[in-house]
Amino acid sequence: MKIIGTGSALPxxxxxxxxLAGFLETSDSWITTRTGIQxxxxxxxxxxxxxxxxxxxxxxxxxxxxxEDIDYLICxxxxxxxxxxxxxxxxxxxxxxxxxxxxxxxxxAGFIYSLDMADAFFKTGRAKNILIVAAExxxxxxxxxxRETSVLFGDGAGAVVLTEGEGFKDFRVTADTxxxxxxxxxxxxxxxxxxxxxxxxxxxxxxxxVFKLAVRACIKDVDVMLERNNMTGEDIDMYLLHQANMRIxxxxxxxxxxxxxxFPTNLQKYGNTSSASIPILMDELSRxxxxxxxxxxxxxxxxxxxxxxxTIMKWSEIKYEEE
Ligand code: ACO
Numbered sequence: 305m306k307i308i309g310t311g312s313a314l315p316x317x318x319x320x321x322x323x324l325a326g327f328l329e330t331s332d333s334w335i336t337t338r339t340g341i342q343x344x345x346x347x348x349x350x351x352x353x354x355x356x357x358x359x360x361x362x363x364x365x366x367x368x369x370x371x372e373d374i375d376y377l378i379c380x381x382x383x384x385x386x387x388x389x390x391x392x393x394x395x396x397x398x399x400x401x402x403x404x405x406x407x408x409x410x411x412x413a414g415f416i417y418s419l420d421m422a423d424a425f426f427k428t429g430r431a432k433n434i435l436i437v438a439a440e441x442x443x444x445x446x447x448x449x450x451r452e453t454s455v456l457f458g459d460g461a462g463a464v465v466l467t468e469g470e471g472f473k474d475f476r477v478t479a480d481t482x483x484x485x486x487x488x489x490x491x492x493x494x495x496x497x498x499x500x501x502x503x504x505x506x507x508x509x510x511x512x513x514v515f516k517l518a519v520r521a522c523i524k525d526v527d528v529m530l531e532r533n534n535m536t537g538e539d540i541d542m543y544l545l546h547q548a549n550m551r552i553x554x555x556x557x558x559x560x561x562x563x564x565x566x567f568p569t570n571l572q573k574y575g576n577t578s579s580a581s582i583p584i585l586m587d588e589l590s591r592x593x594x595x596x597x598x599x600x601x602x603x604x605x606x607x608x609x610x611x612x613x614x615t616i617m618k619w620s621e622i623k624y625e626e627e
Contacts, residue, residue: 305426305434306471306620309369311362312462312587313355314574317348321455328451335455340550344458344575346443352384352459353394356439359461360399362587366624367465369433371400374465376431378421379407380414380438380579382608383445383488391439401435411486412546413477413605414438414579415462416613420475422466437463440578445488447506456548458575462583473616474533476525479609485513486608518548518606519555525604525614526556533616537562539600540616542589546605547571547581556604568594578607590622597621 320343321332335341347355356379364371377399379392386394392405410417415438425431439461446454489505522545530536537560545553547570557567570585577584582603589595597620604614 305423305466306469307464307617307622308467308620309363309365309367309465309622310463310583310587310590311359311364311366312460312584313358313362314460314584315345315347315350315355317346318343319346324455328449328454330451330455338551339456340569340571341456341575342572344573345460347441347459352439352441352461353391355459355461356391356395356437356463357398359439359463360395360435360437363435363463363465364399366622367467369465369467372402373433374401374435375403376422376425376434377401377403377405378418378434378436379405380410380418380436381407382409382411382414382440382442382578383490384439384441392437395437410579410613411607411609411611412548412576412578412581413607413611413613415582416475416603416605416615417477417611419472419615420477420613423472423475426466426468432468434466435463436466436583437461438580438583440580442507442576442578445507450506452511453507453509456576458577460574460577460580460584462580462587464583464586469620471617471620473618474529475613475615476529477611477613478521478525479611482517482610485510485517485610515549515552517610518552521606521610521612522552522556522604523559525612526560526602529602529614529616535616540566540602541599542595542601543567544582544585544601544603546607547574547585548576579605581605591624595619595621
C-alpha cells in the first residue's frame with residue numbers, strides 16, 4: 305500500500321504554558337525544559353467528530369479519490385464521549401463514505417497499529433482504498449487540577465488515504481501488560497450485582513516509568529527494524545516519532561547519532577495529541593513540501609498498554625490544491 309492523501313485538523317483554542325500557570329502550580333520554564341511543549345490546542349467549541357471529519361475530508365481531497373471510493377475506514381481513538389457507536393460510525397455518513405468501519409485503540413501507537421491492519425487488508429485483497437483517521441481528545445482524560453498530566457496533552461486529528469502500492473517496507477507492532485504506569489478508567493453503569501461502585505479515574509501516569517519504558521522500547525524497535533532490513537540510521541531520511549516529549553525524541557536521536565534536521569517536531573505547538581501526533585506531523589510536512597519523492601521515512605510510536613509500533617516507508621509526493 306502507499307499513502308496518496310493526508311489531512312489534519314486542530315481545535316481553534318490555543319492554550320499556552322503561561323495560561324496553565326494561571327490556575328496550576330506550574331511554569332512555562334518547567335514545562336518547556338521537561339517536555340519541549342510551549343502551547344497546545346484544546347477542544348472548546350468543536351467536537352472531536354467534527355475535527356475527525358475535517359481531517360478526513362482534507363485527506364480524501366488531496367488523494368484525488370471520492371468518498372465513495374473508500375472501502376474501509378479505520379479510526380484510531382483512545383476514548384471520546386461515545387462508547388457506542390464507534391467514532392468511525394459517527395463520521396462515516398457525514399464523510400459520504402459507505403463501507404465497513406471500525407475503531408482501533410492502540411493508545412498513542414494507534415496510527416501505526418491502524419497502518420499495520422490496513423497493510424493486512426491490502427495483502428489479503430480485502431480493500432483497495434483505506435481511510436485512516438486518528439482523532440484524539442486526551443485533554444478530556446486528565447484531571448485539570450493535577451499539573452503532572454494536564455500540561456502534557458493537546459487535542460487534534462490527522463488522516464491518511466491509502467491505496468494499493470509499494471510504499472511500505474516493514475512493520476513491527478508490540479504489546480505488553482503494564483496497566484499501572486498509565487491508565488484512564490471510566491465508571492460504567494451500576495448493576496444490582498455490583499458490590500462496589502467504581503469511580504472514574506482521570507489519567508494516572510507514572511511519568512518517570514513511562515519515560516524509561518518509552519525510550520527503551522523505541523530504541524529496541526528502531527534497532528530491530530533497521531537490522532532486519534539491512535539498514536542503518538543513515539539510510540533513513542526522516543524520523544517521524546510520536547510527539548510526546550522532546551527529551552524522549554532526543555534520547556532516540558542521540559542513540560542513533562543522527563542530525564536534528566532528520567527529527568521534525570511539532571509538539572512545541574500541539575503537545576501530545578496521542579495517536580494523532582504522527583499523521584498531523586506528516587500532513588504538515590507534506591503540505592510544506594518537506595517530504596520529497598522517494599524519501600525513506602521511519603515512523604515510531606509508543607503508548608499506554610504498553611504498546612509500540614514502527615514502520616519504514618518510501619514517500620510519494622502528494623499534490624495539494626491551493627486552499
Ligand atoms: N509543573 C511543575 N512541577 C511539576 C509539574 C508541573 N507541571 N509536574 C510535576 N511537577 C513536579 C513533581 O511534583 C515533582 O516534584 P517533587 O520532586 O517535589 O516530588 C517534580 O516536578 C518531578 O520533576 P522531575 O522528576 O524532574 O520530572 P521529570 O524529569 O520526570 O519530568 C515528566 C516529568 C515530564 C512527566 C516526564 O517524566 C515525562 O515526560 N514522562 C513521560 C511522559 C509521557 O511521554 N507520557 C505520555 C506517554 S504515552 C502517551 O503518549 C499517552
